[in-house]
Amino acid sequence: MKDFNYYAPTQVAFGRKAEQATGRLVKQYGGTKVLVHYGGKSAERSGLLDAVCHALEAEHLPYVKLGGVVPNPRLSKVHEGIDLCRAEGVDFILAIGGGSVIDSAKAISMGVTYEGDVWDFFTHKAEVDTCLPLGAMLTLPAAGSEMSDATVITNEDGDLKKDYGSDKLRCKFAVMNPERTFTLPPYQTAAGVVDIIMHTLERYFSHDDDMTVTDSIAESLIRTVQDSAFKVLQQPDNYLHRAQIMWASSLSHNGLTGCGTTSDWATHFLEHELSGMFDVTHGAGLAAVWGSWARYVYLENPTRFAQFAVNAMGVRNNFKSAEETALAGIEALERFFRAIGMPTSIHELIGREITDEEIREMSRKCSYDGTHSIGGFKVLNREDMEHIYRAAR
């Protein structure tokens, strides 16, 4: 096991009518002028936006609204938010949405107090010093941004999708009402479940593979969200299983599932290029490449993949061959992805064959022109990336 730091200070209010707590929580964390940041029409139509605004008004908290955040959130919207916060004297950002909105809010929060361009953080030209406090009202369990230290932003100028992480970006609070996810379409629900599983697996596939207290939490989360995914796809208004997916989304990405392990993140980096180039749903992109990544790397530590197969996927152990058990586990997760309507190849994801040129371009970007490698379980260079993309095509 590896030494670790664990820091998940976000205060969680979870349950029916939880959105009523937003005003009180903003006040508790010192907000006096709020940016209410959200996505498209669904927050307006569902009445959630109004409910949150009423909760702010009940605490006499003035606010300005900025909607229009799209999946794979754009740098231009972040710039718009930064300008608005400065013009209006905003001192607290409240995100209503899923990972895209929360990530956009995080980028705004560090951009407001920074003199240069906020993109500097994503290109490693700057480190965040101070930022505006922020909170989240979660509507899409997937990215885990509500408790994570990370933000991912797409720069339209070059289709660059890059991430940045700092403990200073962790939300002060996260408000979660599973009822607010009843209307999520099946595809978004399923893509969210993939993202949750992948946040756990990116930390699980590690050569620091002896800490059973962390492993068994990770394996439990993966088993639970699989069961709950089938339930909510059949019954979209099943509160209990919506709740389990929602809470699992936070636990899978707040650091808990990585205590003592070395993280990998290769699948995430490979996917960032896919959604940067094709604007696909992140979770679906992860499902499309994960199996190809797994088959490319599993021989680095077949027993780890065998443990995953048995403990997380319910595969029967082949005591004579860890390799065969490992492969059965990879197949089992791909089978699960297909069963919930997720793609397991790039052509299913984007609706056509990907070209060799596109594969080369994604690998070039992902490797920063061949100067960076990715992955902890197996270190992958530009050629490895091309191989995995081709296997997933």
Place this chain on the structure above:
Amino acid sequence: MKDFNYYAPTQVAFGRKAEQATGRLVKQYGGTKVLVHYGGKSAERSGLLDAVCHALEAEHLPYVKLGGVVPNPRLSKVHEGIDLCRAEGVDFILAIGGGSVIDSAKAISMGVTYEGDVWDFFTHKAEVDTCLPLGAMLTLPAAGSEMSDATVITNEDGDLKKDYGSDKLRCKFAVMNPERTFTLPPYQTAAGVVDIIMHTLERYFSHDDDMTVTDSIAESLIRTVQDSAFKVLQQPDNYLHRAQIMWASSLSHNGLTGCGTTSDWATHFLEHELSGMFDVTHGAGLAAVWGSWARYVYLENPTRFAQFAVNAMGVRNNFKSAEETALAGIEALERFFRAIGMPTSIHELIGREITDEEIREMSRKCSYDGTHSIGGFKVLNREDMEHIYRAAR
């Protein structure tokens, strides 16, 4: 499932040489004058006290020391600490020890800024408003106080052992180096493991029993610490298993295992009277009464006890009788307690038969003269308490 709040803001630094981080962390959280609070001679003999003091000196942080905290920490020591902090202008408290030292530090931290007697908090006469920030260097994994909101103090005037809880009492940081637990005696190690298991079970035995994501984490923790307990009792310097017990102690009491459930705490309250009267080790006291509590209450929800038996204790399910599976699970945990040298009756705990008068006196105190009940799984009044103590005698 029940609505819940989750808030575990404590920053954890975990690993070999972790104690070197204490100075940096005190500074990060604004400390400029530190009370170093600790227990007996072991912190001095082991060199840990010196190591922590050096870490403070490296950050140019002045400090005063106050040792002598005993198990079932005393109110008189808390008063001594409050006076010392006021006299010396202390603005940060650093506890080096286990639950007793950390609980004592928490009580000091709320007493320093309170005009009345700190005991007022424990008798529900006051609520904490502000308190000094505090951090912990953990040496005994058991109480989980390093991430919990709770403190338990014994008032020598009447042998009253009472608890108080507030999010304001949560440590800013907790530093954990499993190597620092290699020298723990077997009895303390085992009693700690009981405490960890009981912190999980007090939240697990709930009629809100449908949230599998929480259940499976709880069941995982219980299985892991049982395995690790046997390992470290055979090999006291087994880093991995000392680490698993240590991390489990924090996770079992930081709220994670109670998300969505209603807590019980009856066994803890019953035990507080035992250690208040006989000054026994808390974990051993829990082991002595738990089985009698469990047999008294399990028929309230036999399927919950059956789930515990199968998922946490590895008992084979009797599909025809949840009651029989439940009883087999209770027996299995008692067998585990005995296997690690813990008592499963009060006479094993205190070395003699307890008298009827003592049972009546403990029940009187525990029920505040019959005016309070305890327990969430089954509500227990004064007569119920007497029954359980008698069954455990």
